[in-house]
Amino acid sequence: MRDGSIKKLVILGGGTAGWMTAALAAKVLGKVIDITLVESDRIGTVGVGEATIPPIIHFNRALGIDEREFLTATKGTIKLGIQFENWLRRGDSYMHAFGSIGKNLAFCDFHHIWNRSRLRGDTSSFWDYSLNYQAAINNKFAPLTHIQGTNLPGISYAYHFDAGLYAQFLRRYSEGRGVKRIEGMVKEVRVRSDNGFIQGLLLESGLEIDGDLFVDCTGMAALLIEKTLGVGYEAWSQWLPCDRAMAVPSASAKPIVPYTRSIAHEAGWQWRIPLQHRTGNGLVYSSKHWSDDRAREALMSNLDGEPLAEPRVIPFRTGRRGEQWCRNVVSIGLSSGFLEPLESTSIHLIQTAATRLMKMFPHRGIRAEEVAEFNRQSRVEIEHIRDFIILHYKANQRRDSDFWRDCEAMGVPDTLSEKVELFRRTGKVFRDYDDLFSEAAWQQVMIGQGIVPEDYHPVADALSEEQLGDLMASLRTMIDGTVNSLPEHEQYLPNVG
Template identity: 80%
Template sequence: MSDQNIKNLVILGGGTAGWMTASLMAKVLGKSINITLVESDKIGTVGVGEATIPPIINFNQALGLNEREFLKATKGTIKLGIQFENWLRQGESYMHAFGSIGKNFPFCDFHHFWRRSRASGQDSSLWDYSLNYQAAINNKFAHLAQIKGTNLPGISYAYHFDAGLYAQYLRSYSESKGIKRIEGTVKSVQVRPQDGFVETLILEDGQSIAGDLFVDCTGLAALLIEKTLGVDFEGWSHWLPCDRAMAVPSAGSKPIVPYTRSIAHAAGWQWRIPLQHRTGNGMVYSSKHWSDDEAREVLMGNLDGEALAEPRVIPFRTGRRTRQWDRNVVSIGLSSGFLEPLESTSIHLIQSAATRLIKSFPHQGIKAEEVAEFNRQSQVEIERIRDFIILHYKLNERRDSAFWRECESMSIPETLENKIELFRRTGKVFRDYDDLFTEVAWQQVMIGQGVFPEDHHTIADNLSEEQLSDLMNSLRTLVDGTVKSLPGHEQFLAGLS
C-alpha cells in the first residue's frame, strides 16, 4: 500500500479516545516517532463513559500511573460489577460481578456444582459464592489478590471516574512525555490524488499539519474515516434498538456504592454511576418508543440527588465501521463504531484499539496484509461484545411495553442463539477466541436473565451428597467471612486524601 516510513503520527481529536491513544503511543513509541495531537476546545466531547471494566487497570499500569493519584485526579471510585434491575422482570435484579465465582475446577466450571446442589435441595443463589458480589452489596472494598489462607482468587475491580478529568489527566501525562498538542479546528483535509492517503490537515488559522499515519478520534463526526475516506458504517439497530442517550449529573448520595446500576424502564434503561463528587446518570432509549420529553421525565424522576445541569441528548447509531483502518487512517473511539454503554465497553474498545495499533504499527510503510489483520481482529472483538449486549435485551420476560416485547421476539445472530441454547440444555458455555467476556460473565447474565440449565456436567457427580454440601457450605462461609473483614468502600476512598 505504501513504502513510506512512518515517522509522524497525527491524532485528530482529544477527549478520552484521543488522550488514551496519545498516552499509550507516547509511552511505548515516543522515542521512535513524532506524535502530534490536534484538538479544539470549541468542540465538545460525548464524555459520558464514566464506567470501566477490569482491563483498565492494565492500561494504567502500562503507563506507570499511581492509582491513588489517578483516583484523586479523576474523582474516581471502585467498581466491582454492574447491577441489572428490572431486566428480566420488574422488581427483580442480578449482578454481572467481576472476578470468579466459587472455586475453579479443571474441565468443569463451578456453576455445575451449584446447579447440582440446587437439584439436591440446597436453596442458594449463584451469587452467594461471588466474593465481588457480596463485597459490592455490602459496600466493601480492599485490594485483595487472594482470599487469606486459600488459593482462591480475591477481588477483581475496575473504576468509575469523571471521563473529562481522565482526559485532562492523560493530557498532562502525554505532554510530559513529549506529545505536541495543537489547538485548532480542521478546515480541510488534503489527500494524495493517486491513492487517497491523507497527507495534511489544514486548520482554520492556516496551519498545515502533515503526517504519515493519522488516528481519527473525532467521535461521531468521523471526520477522516467517513467524511474524508468514505468508509461505510454497518448498522445494528435491528438487534440493538436504542438510538438515543440523555445524560445529566446529579449531586452525590450516600453510601457511595462500589458498583454501577443499570435500571430498565419501559423503553430503555438508566445508568447510575457514583463518583466521589457527584453521580453520573443517563437514559439510553428507543426514539421509536419514547420521545425526548418522555425519556427526560423518567430520567429526572429517578435521580437520587439534585440535578446539577440540564440533561443533554446524544443521538447515536449502533454498529461498526466496515474498516477500522483504511489507507493511512485508523479510527479509534466513536469514529470506529458505537455500542451502547450497557456493559461499559466504550473505554475498553479505545484501549484495545490503541494496543492493537501498537502491536501492528507499520515500520517501513503500511502493508495491506497488516491492515487486513488489524481489521479482522477489530471486527471479531466488537461483534463478540455486540452479541453479549444483545443477550440482555433478548432474554427478558417483560410484557409491560411494546419495546420489551419486540426485544424478546427479535431474531438474533445464529452464533448467539447457539450459545444460549447450549447453555440452556447442558449448562456449558465456551469462550470464543478473543472474546472479551469470560465464561463466568456469560453464566451470570444468562442465569440472571432466566436461563437455568437443564443439566450439569458429569464431573459434578464425582462428589457425594455430603461432600457437595460441605463444599458449598465451606465456600459460602469463606466468602461471608472474607467480606465481613473488609473495610468499607468509603473508608477506602477517604484514605486517598
C-alpha cells in the same frame, strides 16, 4: 513518508479516545516517532463513559500511573460489577460481578456444581458464591489478590471516573512525554492524488500539519474515516433498538457504592454511576417507543440527588465502521463504531484499539496484510461484545411494554442463539479466545436473565452428597468471613474515606 518509514503520527481529536491513544503511543513509541494531537476546545465530547471494566487497570499500569494519583485526579471510585434491575421482570435483579465465582473443578466450572445442588433442592443463589458480589452489596473493598488461607482468587475490580478529568490527566501525562498538542479547527483535509492517502490537515489558522499515519478520534463526526475516506457503517439497530441517550449529573449520594446500576424501564434503561464528587446518570431509550420529553420526565424523576445541569440528548446509531483502518487512517473511539454503554465497553474498545495499533504499528510503509489483520481482530472483538449486549435484551420476560415484547420476539445472530441453547440444554458455555467476557460473565447474565441450565457436567457427580454440602457451606463461610473483614469502600477513596 520519507523512505516509506512511519515517523509522524497525527491524532485528530482529543477526549478520552485521543488522549488514551496519545498516552500509549508516547509510552511505547515516543522515542522513535513524532506524535501530534490536534483538538479544539470549541468541540465538545460525549463524555458519558464513566464506568470501566477490569482491563483498564492493566492500561494504567502499562503507563506507569499511580492508582492513588489517578483516583484523586479523576474523582474515581471502585467498581466491582454492574447491578441489573428490572431486566428479567420488574422487581428482579442480578449482578454481572467481576471475577470468579465459587471453586472450579478440573474441566468443570463451579456453576455446574451449583446447578447440581440447585436441582437437588438447594435454594442458595449463584451470587452467594461470588466474593465480588458480596463485597459490592455490603459496600466493602480492598485490593485482595486471593482469599486468605486459600488459593482462590480475590477481588477483581475496575473504576468509575470522570471521563473529562481522565482525558485531562492523560493530556498532562502525554505532553510530559513529548506529545505536541495543537489547538485548532480543521478547514481542509488534504488527500494525495496518487493513492488516496491523507497527506495533511489545513487548520483555520492557516497552519498545515502533515503526517504519515492519522488516527481519527473525532467521535461520531468521523471526519477522516467517513467524511474524507468514505468508509461506510454497518448498523445493528435490528438487534439493539435503543438509539438515544439523555445524560445529567446529580449531587453525590451516600454511601458511594462500588458498583454501577443499570435500571431497566419501559423503553430502555437508566445508568447510575457513583463518583466521589457527583453521580453520573443517563437514560438509554428507543425513540420509536419514547419521546425526548417522556425520557426527560423519567430521568429527572429518578435521580438520587439534585441535578447539577440540564440533561442533554445524545443521538447514536449502534454498529461498526466497515473498516476501522483504511489507507493511512485508523479510527478509534466513536468514529469506529458505537455500542451502548450497557456493559461499560466504550473506554475498553478505545484501549484495545490503541493497544492493537501499537502492536501492529507500521514500520516501513503500511502493508495491506497488516491492515486486514487489524480490521479482522477489531470486527471479531466488537461482534462478541455485541452479542453479549443483545443477550440482555433478548432474554427478558417482561410483558409490560411494546419495547420489551419486541426485544423478546426479535431474531438474534446465530453466534448468540447457539451459545444460549447450548447453555440452556447442557450448562456448558465456552469463551472464544478473543471474547472479552469470561465464562463466569456469560454464566451470570444467562442465569440472571432466567436461562437456567437443564443439566450439568458429569464431573459434578464425582462429589458425594456430603462433599457437595461441605463444599457449598465452606465456600459461603470463606466468602462471608472475607467480606466481613474488608474495610468500607469509601475508606479506600482519596479525599472521601
